[in-house]
Amino acid sequence: MKNPFVLSPKVDKSLFCDREKELQDLLRIVTNGANATLISPRRMGKTGLIYRLFDKIKEQKMDIDTFYVDIYATQTTEDFITAFAEAIIDTYKKKIPLPKKFLKAIGGMKPTLSFDKLTGSPELSLTFNSDNEKLNTLKSIFDFLENHDKPVIVAFDEFQQIREYKGIYMEAVLRTHIQTLKNVNFIFCGSRRHIMADMFINARSPFYCSTMHVHLDKIAPEKYNEFINRLFTENGKTIEPDAIKFIIDFTRCHTFYTQSLCNYVFQHSKRQITTAETKSLAAQLLSLNETTFLQYRALLTTQQWNYLRAIAKEGSISQPMSSTFLSKYAIGTSANSQRLLSSLIEKDLILKELSINKTEYFVYDVFLSRWLEEN
Numbered sequence: 001m002k003n004p005f006v007l008s009p010k011v012d013k014s015l016f017c018d019r020e021k022e023l024q025d026l027l028r029i030v031t032n033g034a035n036a037t038l039i040s041p042r043r044m045g046k047t048g049l050i051y052r053l054f055d056k057i058k059e060q061k062m063d064i065d066t067f068y069v070d071i072y073a074t075q076t077t078e079d080f081i082t083a084f085a086e087a088i089i090d091t092y093k094k095k096i097p098l099p100k101k102f103l104k105a106i107g108g109m110k111p112t113l114s115f116d117k118l119t120g121s122p123e124l125s126l127t128f129n130s131d132n133e134k135l136n137t138l139k140s141i142f143d144f145l146e147n148h149d150k151p152v153i154v155a156f157d158e159f160q161q162i163r164e165y166k167g168i169y170m171e172a173v174l175r176t177h178i179q180t181l182k183n184v185n186f187i188f189c190g191s192r193r194h195i196m197a198d199m200f201i202n203a204r205s206p207f208y209c210s211t212m213h214v215h216l217d218k219i220a221p222e223k224y225n226e227f228i229n230r231l232f233t234e235n236g237k238t239i240e241p242d243a244i245k246f247i248i249d250f251t252r253c254h255t256f257y258t259q260s261l262c263n264y265v266f267q268h269s270k271r272q273i274t275t276a277e278t279k280s281l282a283a284q285l286l287s288l289n290e291t292t293f294l295q296y297r298a299l300l301t302t303q304q305w306n307y308l309r310a311i312a313k314e315g316s317i318s319q320p321m322s323s324t325f326l327s328k329y330a331i332g333t334s335a336n337s338q339r340l341l342s343s344l345i346e347k348d349l350i351l352k353e354l355s356i357n358k359t360e361y362f363v364y365d366v367f368l369s370r371w372l373e374e375n
């Protein structure tokens with residue numbers, strides 16, 4: 001029996017949990033001439049949602065072409081342009097030779113193109129001699145999409161990465177193009193909330209007020225509960241209701257962690273799954289990840305590591321400067337606490353969650369958090 005709890009971003013409709021509202025919101029925004037930002041912590045389901053949205057557009061036979069551009073690994077403007085061009089080629093790869101207009105867009109840059117033997121993904125190499133050539137190529141790509149015979153949606157994943165590029169001020173360049181396009185709408189995805197917020201909500205940034213925000217929260221626990229129950233049942237297993245509750249609580253309903261534990265429990269169980277068995281499988285899964293956790297430790301000072309453990313033991317904290325917290329874990333002064341907190345947020349090891357009436361801090365990696373609690 002195939003494991004129904006998928007751990008890769010491309011999830012089939014029947015194995016995809018909820019997100020109905022977010023899908024509708026995104027679809028409405030980008031089919032009404034507007035652009036969207038999609039922001040959430042890592043592993044909450046942004047990439048999965050984009051793929052699902054693009055599939056839904058195909059399922060409904062909407063006359064729209066979609067392009068997914070992951071810029072997570074890009075370091076420079078050249079990398080960005082190459083990733084953008086590759087995404088377009090990827091969509092067309094069944095139609096090689098590529099459209100002449102697109103070749104013209106990248107033609108001057110001595111393109112060499114190959115396809116990864118395993119994944120079939122295009123690998124393009126472009127040669128630029130000046131910033132002007134980069135700007136012109138980028139313009140040609142946007143022109144190509146603007147003159148496309150169908151409306152176009154482009155999703156840039158991990159968009160905050162453009163702030164890492166040196167030289168050309170990409171935010172301003174992209175904003176200028178994007179403003180003038182009528183045939184193309186965009187989804188800007190990002191995991192680093194403070195950078196994304198600075199890009200889209202700060203009045204001095206080029207993208208200020210140019211998009212509609214879709215916030216991706218946790219999937220509602222009741223919905224996830226139903227979904228988990230259904231997937232086990234449909235695939236020939238029964239699981240105790242308390243076991244499902246345990247899974248959701250243990251993984252804080254953070255999509256990737258919930259999926260991972262479900263996947264593991266499905267893998268290692270027989271037809272009937274008890275709560276006790278589920279708990280013991282959760283502990284096993286943590287010990288499987290121990291090497292990764294120890295690698296985290298190697299990157300931190302003892303003080304930082306102890307601070308992380310303090311937060312894990314508490315589950316979460318909202319008053320990191322309170323004397324109770326400082327003395328309970330021998331953290332020292334509140335300035336010390338502030339410094340440790342900031343450094344761990346910067347390293348993406350602590351997640352800062354804002355809600356209307358409070359700010360809460362969690363260990364970002366849920367499994368690390370659960371492991372620290374016990375060790």
Ligand SMILES: Nc1ncnc2c1ncn2[C@@H]1O[C@H](COP(=O)(O)OP(=O)(O)O)[C@@H](O)[C@H]1O
Binds near residue numbers: 008009041
């Ligand atoms: N709605 C969903 N239902 C089931 N699994 C999902 C859902 N959304 C995401 N996932 C799973 O969770 C994992 C993390 O999601 P991903 O989209 O990669 O997060 P992000 O892009 O926010 O970091 C993915 O590997 C995917 O398999």
Ligand SMILES: [Mg+2]
Binds near residue numbers: 043046047048157
């Ligand atoms: Mg992602």
